[in-house]
Amino acid sequence: MADHVVKAFSEELDGLANELARMGGLAERAVAESFAAIVRRDTALANAVVERDAEIDATHREVERRAIRLMALRHPVAADLRQVLAAWRMSGDLERIGDLAKNIAKRSLVINQSAPIPITRGIERMGKIASSHLKQVLDAWSNRDVRAAVGVWFQDEDVDAHYNSLFRELLTYMMEDPRTIGPCAHLLFVAKNIERIGDHCTNIAEMVHYLVTGEEIATERPRADSTPTEMDE
């Protein structure tokens, strides 16, 4: 799109986008490394993820500050308005993703103190899918690619399905050997956190759709997360 007549306006929008892109990179790294900390039982890596969350939070505040400034001083409309709103809301999702990665890293510190549980391979698979969705949806944002965003939106079903199967599997471990209840409960939260990361990716996908088209995604998302209704099995 052409530049604004007032060049500083374009520069401020670019600055907002750059800050958000940086935040996306930080979140991607935190997610990937938190999973690696679980799989490789890497305490140092887990601590690093926990420490770096402050940087994601600071970037979140910076994106908000820039968005508020743009709205107050530039009164963006149309595509510009959508760009500012999308950045604001996406930074909220990325900040939450950072928190979830931090939480996974913290739990890995506890899990690493118990004997390894084979289920971590399932977590790894699920984590890879969620990481890939995050990468895809951030790429969709930077390329303004609605088709790719909608693709991620539909694929969230995979993450939900994995979560359901992990949930069942963890129940069987805990029933077989009560000593695994501690680490298994933590792994259950880890799985839930990954599932939530997937949900935030769908939020971002919806924002990309809005950003590009000005409209919300029209259809209902297929849902595979059925755990709450099956608790009494």
Place this chain on the structure above:
Amino acid sequence: MPDSTERGPLAAPVMTAERVERGALTGAAAKVSARDISVYYGAKQALFDVSIDIPDRAVTAFIGPSGCGKTTFLRCINRMNDTIESARVSGSIEIEGKNIYARGVDPVVLRTRVGMVFQKPNPFPKSIYENVAYGPRIHGMAKSKAAFDDIVEKSLRRAGLWEEVKDRLHQSGTGLSGGQQQRLVIARTIAVDPDIILMDEPCSALDPIATDKIEQLIDELRQTYCIIIVTHSMAQAARVSQKTAFFHLGNLVETGPTEEIFTRPRDTRTQDYITGRFG
């Protein structure tokens, strides 16, 4: 004068908010229907085949860069272009189904139905009272002094000016502040019970507070009238109008509900203009 019996002079609003909204967004309630309007000033074509439906009891904003034709088109709606020797208009404009360019239509009568407010407040060099009573008097709309007093008070009240001027009705209208003068001009316009009010940059000579008052007034008047406003301020178009039409180089590029124009315009030219990307 057509149609003045249906709604008494300065009758209270009869439309509910819901009906106003619906009227604003559907073609069914079109008050003004323009088809293929082209305007030439001598050999130069200023407007190219403009077709648009303008809803009643709503504000329609015309936006676009200088020289885009928005004022030219506005002036077609009360045949103000007739007053320019070299101007030629083709196409048709219907108000409630009647072509205002048809043979036998008296532009003077038309202009009582289609009032106009200009950029610079232009009160007559007469008293405040006479400014408002002038139109009704020359059109024989009242006979007794009491009837004139009534029209003057109601018009000034509707224009939000009564409280400020009721004790000095016989002082000159030109002694008022700019914002008050503009509201006096609006009172003068509505005194002859028009159906349509055209406003050409009505706030561009006013400070922000006076502008707010005019915008509030426009919002009240839209309950009763079809209002069309030409404005250079896109923020003003966004604030006061329900429908927006974007003109560029003599063409009507895009028209739609104001909210849509300012959140997701369809045409890239509209997008470039309202986001400030016009080079």
